[in-house]
Amino acid sequence: SLSDKDKAAVKALWSKIGKSADAIGNDALSRMIVVYPQTKTYFSHWPSVTPGHPDIKAHGKKVMGGLAIAVSKINDLKAGLSNLSQQHAYKLRVDPANFKILNHCILVVISTMFPKNFTPQAHVSLNKFLSGVALALAQRYR
Numbered sequence: 727s728l729s730d731k732d733k734a735a736v737k738a739l740w741s742k743i744g745k746s747a748d749a750i751g752n753d754a755l756s757r758m759i760v761v762y763p764q765t766k767t768y769f770s771h772w773p774s775v776t777p778g779h780p781d782i783k784a785h786g787k788k789v790m791g792g793l794a795i796a797v798s799k800i801n802d803l804k805a806g807l808s809n810l811s812q813q814h815a816y817k818l819r820v821d822p823a824n825f826k827i828l829n830h831c832i833l834v835v836i837s838t839m840f841p842k843n844f845t846p847q848a849h850v851s852l853n854k855f856l857s858g859v860a861l862a863l864a865q866r867y868r
């Protein structure tokens with residue numbers, strides 16, 4: 727689980743990248759759909775799943791908003807993401823394996839957009855944080 731050092735590292739990283747959340751969300755969602763095309767099935771109600779499409783941008787913004795909530799509730803991710811987990815489990819019916827896939831895309835995008843801030847320590851802590859988010863989002867599936 728996340729140590730105090732991890733929490734501080736995630737908050738420090740977020741304070742630097744938070745203002746680029748929309749761009750990160752757009753790129754991460756676009757990559758997820760291109761690199762893992764099986765994820766497209768969840769977005770078949772959109773007119774287009776082309777990278778950079780306004781629907782992808784809008785959704786990337788929502789996902790990053792969810793992550794911003796997670797950063798603010800980093801001491802209790804389970805409670806902080808309980809509603810979002812409920813929604814993904816019962817309304818959206820997203821297979822939780824996909825949380826790891828999107829996490830990977832988010833990690834790749836942050837590392838390429840912010841190479842200076844993406845130190846090995848930041849990488850470790852962000853990795854742990856995103857795993858915690860995936861676990862918290864999966865909690866309501868049973």
Ligand code: HEM
Binds near residue numbers: 791810859863
């Ligand atoms: C880091 C992981 C994720 C976070 C923080 C997240 C967050 C969110 C948020 C905040 C919403 C909006 C909920 C609302 O409308 O109240 C949402 C909707 C949605 N999410 Fe996620 N999500 C994540 C991962 C995923 C993954 C991996 C998939 C599928 C591959 C997915 C599929 C969806 C779908 C289909 C919607 C509804 C989209 C629509 O309204 O058209 N999510 N998510």
